Amino acid sequence: MYRRTLLIGLTATLASCGSREFESPRNLDDACALADERPHYMRAMRRAERNWNVPVHVLMAIIHQESRFDGDIRPPFRYSLGVIPMGRQSSAIGYSQALDGTWDEYRDATGNRRADRTDIGDATDFMGWYMNLTLERNNIPLNDTRRQYLAYHEGHTGYARASYNSKPWLLEVARRVESRAERYRQQLERC
Numbered sequence: 034m035y036r037r038t039l040l041i042g043l044t045a046t047l048a049s050c051g052s053r054e055f056e057s058p059r060n061l062d063d064a065c066a067l068a069d070e071r072p073h074y075m076r077a078m079r080r081a082e083r084n085w086n087v088p089v090h091v092l093m094a095i096i097h098q099e100s101r102f103d104g105d106i107r108p109p110f111r112y113s114l115g116v117i118p119m120g121r122q123s124s125a126i127g128y129s130q131a132l133d134g135t136w137d138e139y140r141d142a143t144g145n146r147r148a149d150r151t152d153i154g155d156a157t158d159f160m161g162w163y164m165n166l167t168l169e170r171n172n173i174p175l176n177d178t179r180r181q182y183l184a185y186h187e188g189h190t191g192y193a194r195a196s197y198n199s200k201p202w203l204l205e206v207a208r209r210v211e212s213r214a215e216r217y218r219q220q221l222e223r224c
Contacts, residue, residue, distance in 0.1 A: 057101045064093060064220040067102070074102070077154040085161025090221055091178045092157055094214035095185060098206065099130040104151045106130070128156035131163075135188075139163070160185075167192075179211035 058074075060066040068075040078089045100106045104127055125132055127150030131139070139159045140148050148155040167173050167184045171192050175181065184192035186203060197203050 057103045061097055061101060062216075064090070064217040065224040067093070068221075068224060071102075071153075074153050077157045080154065081157035081161040084158065085165050085175075087161045087164045087175045088218070090214045090218035091164075091176060091181060092160055093217045094178055094210050095160065095182055096128050096156070097213060098182065098210045100128045102128065104128050104153065104156075127151045128153055129160050131156070131159055135163070178214040179207045182207045182210045 058067045058070045060070070075089070078092045081087060081092060082089050096102055106127070129150060131150055136148070136150060136159065139162055140146050143158070143162060145155065145158070148159065150156060150159075163185065164175055164181055167181055167189060168175055170189045171180075171184050173180045173184055173192075180192075183197045183203070186207075187196050191197070197207070
């Protein structure tokens, strides 16, 4: 009996050591509180800023919109006849909500074959890579949060076709993301 209890306790302890934080931080409205609660998030975003020149506040605002900093978030299921599950609405997963095809493109382009969408470091690196493609393909500056978000949501081709103009709700979301980025920028200046 003692051995079994010890084995269960040891297994639980080891399992908890390897787990990652998938719940959203407590205060998503304060960049400084978020950085204090999850310093590894800030390290990952600063690394992405160094590698890709994407400002931290832009990354934070887009991650907030896409996943609320929940690393394991997935789109809801689609249902047929209201009860039969037909799969998820898209293949988006993790902090960045990157789709399967775009994620594979990132892994091929960067050589980071072991990248994981539920890892904040890989997710922020992906976002930096993608936003640099947006700069290259659509000529959107890396600090233009609103337009970067629209291109992130619609894809490079969708953005070039201005598909967002037929989606007033998306234009409003992009405005809110831009506003959040500015708030995060001001907060980060005083952390």
